[in-house]
Amino acid sequence: MSYREQLLTKFKDRTAIIGVIGLGYVGLPLAVETAKAGYKVIGIEVDLNKIKHVNAGENYIGDVDDAELAELTKAGKLRATSDFMELKAADVVAITVPTPLNKTGDPDMSFILDALEMMTDAIHAGMLVTLESTTYPGTTNEVVVPKLTSRGFKIGEDIFASFSPERVDPGNPHFHTQNTPKVVGGATLNCCDISVAFYETVIAKIIRVNSATAAEMVKLYENTFRAINIGLVNELAIMCNVLNVDVWEIVNAAATKPFGFMPFFPGPGLGGHCIPIDPSYLAWKLRSHNYRARFIELATEINSHMPDFVVDRIMDLMNKEHKALNGTKILLLGMSYKRDIDDVRESPSLDLLVQLRKKGAIVDYYDPYVPVIRDPLNEAIQIKSVELTAENIAKFDLVLISTDHKVIDYRLIADNAKLIFDSRNAMEKFPKGNARVVKL
């Protein structure tokens, strides 16, 4: 029986053993769904804390159901370890590790390379390795396949490789790992057949593409589409300010077009671990082919400029109040990179905090999801979120709305703030209070 037939049989009767490297917001939900599909799952993690929690059935990822995780670990269907050699028993290994940018803004492939390195001695004939981490087109063929064939195995016959991008949207109430369509591309057609056969037993809908490179490109296109459209609407905000037109009115009216339009909204900048980063992986790869991805460059320039634009607008505002920004007391509302989550990675609020303080403003922040942050200017210092009370709000010269969490009491702010700079149009829904509101 060929390795292909062996694997297809093991998927059919769920006797395949599945390894998942990286038990973060992508890997843990995938490990849980795979175990729920009937497989025995070995989670590989370098963070001993995560290993302890998983093996104790204690969940730490919002999108995972606490009881399900507890039940699966209790039943021995899912366990975590730091020992990569346990992957010797695995028929499938999914790699779900981070792919950030390094200090020079280039792809940081160290997590993928470390995972491949650590699993080298566990690689065996008949194994499928499927990479899920967002990466530049060509990674599977140029990095993963050579690692797998370095021991003499023939790709597509003895060993199999695929790329299937993660599409996890943390906190999304409707879409989670099992019901989000999954794109799959293989290093060879046989690799794709086998990878599709595996994912079909775990995830509701599989979208097969012709190659691993195509699958890598799909993911980058999805998020580059967002980054560029956010860049466009941010430039629209700048243009509307020049023309003294309300950008929010423009976007909301344009959004009434029932076809051929998709609204994006301006804001103080582009945060998160996907949208600001994924397009740079694509641009970086194209540069190695002497091609400049100009839309990506321009969107990156505009999006990263938005905190400066907000600070300039605030300086003009205080100027009109005959008040220097230096010494102005500012309450920064919202520290996370987008509403209703606690993630501050690449958050524009951090840029605003740094820039305003550099100009001498006295800045505190309030964020119900982020009780404390490390001072971006001195990581040894912690900055705590202040209490949102009428008395506290009244102490500030300006309230800067940077992240529009739904749970914030905007009525309290409208009634007690003197001046509000609203970079998210959060106050739109509230009848005017005592405070003067200026919008992005």
Ligand code: SAJ
């Ligand atoms: N943003 C705007 N204006 C917009 C939309 C977003 O300024 O109209 C800002 C946000 O405030 C944030 C940044 O852009 O700072 C990114 O926001 P996002 O809504 O794209 O959220 P992310 O970073 O969590 O993106 C994830 C992505 N999921 C995956 O890559 C699997 C993305 O593909 C999803 O479309 C997105 O979630 C989503 O729709 O929530």
